[in-house]
Amino acid sequence: xxxxxxxxxxxxxxxxxxxxxxxxxxxxxxxxxxxxxxxxxxxxxxxxxxxxxxxxxxxxxxxxxxxxxxxxxxxxxxxxxxxxxxxxx
Numbered sequence: 001x002x003x004x005x006x007x008x009x010x011x012x013x014x015x016x017x018x019x020x021x022x023x024x025x026x027x028x029x030x031x032x033x034x035x036x037x038x039x040x041x042x043x044x045x046x047x048x049x050x051x052x053x054x055x056x057x058x059x060x061x062x063x064x065x066x067x068x069x070x071x072x073x074x075x076x077x078x079x080x081x082x083x084x085x086x087x088x089x
Contacts, residue, residue, distance in 0.1 A: 019070055022052045026078040041082055049074065
């Protein structure tokens, strides 16, 4: 893992890369796990995706509403996709 820093000491590139990679991993995990049990998928998200979002977060500190919303969009898309899959079954 790494932290991207621009010349102006902005972490926006890091935020964007982290969100994209976390969403990709979350989508991959939803496709790979056969279990649709909410408690299992919650643990899967906590073990595999959250560490990506929290890595060095004290350094790049998401301190604005926009940055926090961007990070929370990963969890929101994961839960939305999971609940949509449950409604199909």
